[in-house]
Amino acid sequence: MQPQQVFRAYESTISIEEDVQRTRFCRQCGEPCVSEVVEGGIRSTCTACLAVQYKNPQPAVAVLIVDGGRFVLGKRLSKSLGHGQWCLPCGYVEFYEDYLSAAVREVKEETTLDIRVQSIISVVTNYLSPNIHSLVTVLLAEVIGGELQAADGMEEVAWFPYTGDFPEMAFEADTHIISRYFETDLPGAPVDAAFASS
Ligand SMILES: [Zn+2]
Incomplete structure (x- = not known):
């Protein structure tokens, strides 16, 4: 693959x-x-201060939380992009935040799980809409605490066994990332342990 x-x-x-x-x-x-x-x-x-108005993609993180042969997906709330469809826990990196802490925070906010990030498994460019282009660092993580519960931005969260079939997914990238993880012996890049869990 x-x-x-x-x-x-x-x-x-x-x-x-x-x-x-x-x-x-x-x-x-x-x-x-x-x-x-x-x-x-x-x-x-x-015309006044001469500042160039650079337009850049937004940095984000997505987290593939794995436990044996299963992984976590969330069903997005109806107000958000990809509403009513499923995705990996994800979100934007805040200005004063490193991307690993952003991943730990987003997972906690959306699923209430505590995780430890294990590796970087991909980086993807998503042209999502004319106003939203994201640059997403995709991380592999394991659960170290908490109970899986739908929270911020999620209508539902659940563990899914990997079978090659998916519920209706919000982002094409997620389907590829999950399939590629389970179907290849993909070595991820190591992460900075000082920021990999809360
Ligand atoms: Zn100006």
Whole structure:
């Protein structure tokens, strides 16, 4: 099973130039922006303070919690992206937070489980919607405490045996990540133990 690390959930209907023009006001000072070529790409630049309005994907983490041949999925609440569908516990990394602590926190918030992160098993780019492009570090983890219970952002959480079949999944990347983990002897990259559990 070959690695796949770029997933596209939509086809863009506007050009990069048109998208850049949507950033009309400076995020730093609030003055109007213009589009111009900066560092080889078209970008929005402030007419007052000259700040370039870089647009970047959002860093996130997803966690494959495994116990023998089974793994944890959560069913997303109806207000969120991928509502009513299943996904790995996941979330965005906060500005003042390292990505391993983000993974431990997100799992605790969504499932109430305490985990220890064991390894990095992939990094994926998700083009989820015109406004949401994520860069997701995918981590393998084991449970070290707590009871599996649906919490923040989850309607339901459950252990699933790996059979190759999945419930309706919110993100194509998750299906690939889980299948690849169970169907290959994938050695993950080690993680910094000082941040791997709470
Ligand atoms: Zn400005």
